[in-house]
Amino acid sequence: xxxxxxxxxxxxAEIGDEEADRxxxxxxxxxxxxxxxxxxxGDSEQERTSTVLxxxxxxxxxxxxxxxxxxxxxxxxxxxxxxxxVKSITGDTVxxxxxxxxPEQAVLGVTSGLVLISGELHPALVVEPTGPIVRPGAVGAxxxxxxxxxxxxxxxxxxxxxxxxxxxxxSVLLAMGQLHAVLxxxxxxxxxxxWWQAHQPLxxxxxWRAAANKHQQVLMFAAPVGSIGRQPREDLLRDALDKAAxxxxxxxxxxxxxxx
Numbered sequence: 001x002x003x004x005x006x007x008x009x010x011x012x013a014e015i016g017d018e019e020a021d022r023x024x025x026x027x028x029x030x031x032x033x034x035x036x037x038x039x040x041x042g043d044s045e046q047e048r049t050s051t052v053l054x055x056x057x058x059x060x061x062x063x064x065x066x067x068x069x070x071x072x073x074x075x076x077x078x079x080x081x082x083x084x085x086v087k088s089i090t091g092d093t094v095x096x097x098x099x100x101x102x103p104e105q106a107v108l109g110v111t112s113g114l115v116l117i118s119g120e121l122h123p124a125l126v127v128e129p130t131g132p133i134v135r136p137g138a139v140g141a142x143x144x145x146x147x148x149x150x151x152x153x154x155x156x157x158x159x160x161x162x163x164x165x166x167x168x169x170x171s172v173l174l175a176m177g178q179l180h181a182v183l184x185x186x187x188x189x190x191x192x193x194x195w196w197q198a199h200q201p202l203x204x205x206x207x208w209r210a211a212a213n214k215h216q217q218v219l220m221f222a223a224p225v226g227s228i229g230r231q232p233r234e235d236l237l238r239d240a241l242d243k244a245a246x247x248x249x250x251x252x253x254x255x256x257x258x259x260x
Contacts, residue, residue, distance in 0.1 A: 008072035037069035038213045113234045123212040124219040128228045154251040167253035172218040221252045
């Protein structure tokens with residue numbers, strides 16, 4: 001029986017017409033699968049299913065996802081990410097990764113957590129550098145982290161009373177049930193590029209992943225160095241966010257899941 005598969009042009013270009021046609025004919029496609037995004041069961045005979053091709057430096061992995069979770073696409077990852085994504089990762093949900101937004105390669109701390117807004121839990125990412133962010137080409141020791149993000153469309157948050165508006169063009173890549181990157185629009189309308197990318201896919205809680213798939217978006221909060229800190233619990237993280245907002249040191253946006 002033919003499968004209800006979506007094979008995008010970019011996936012077809014990578015795997016070839018012959019393999020793509022075999023998938024669409026149901027020869028090589030699984031009937032049941034675990035969605036590479038939400039990790040819940042799917043059935044390509046009963047529901048629309050996306051083919052997602054993860055390409056590393058030397059190998060590639062073809063995975064399947066509910067079409068409502070991810071579109072059919074090619075995801076470029078490092079070999080370490082590809083290996084790390086298919087095994088259990090231990091550790092907390094905090095990662096430090098150099099980011100290319102400034103020439104000094106400022107280090108960004110990225111923490112995932114659930115934030116309660118208007119009585120509902122929302123998946124959130126909290127971004128805080130470990131040092132001041134200087135505008136590229138600027139002279140001096142100021143901190144331009146928030147102004148740079150505001151120029152990209154992030155909004156100042158005086159209090160966490162409402163869900164921030166959606167920032168189209170940006171997205172959060174959650175694949176294989178783990179957090180891979182925050183994507184921003186490419187230049188001249190090209191393919192999105194990584195604004196921040198985990199050096200190893202980050203493990204997120206089942207509750208966080210479920211909330212992300214429910215809302216189909218993730219709230220990203222950003223604050224200057226010293227505003228949030230690395231909080232060990234979500235209630236302490238919320239307190240720190242409230243204080244940063246009250247002090248005028250918080251910006252935010254709602255970012256769609258990648259491809260939505």
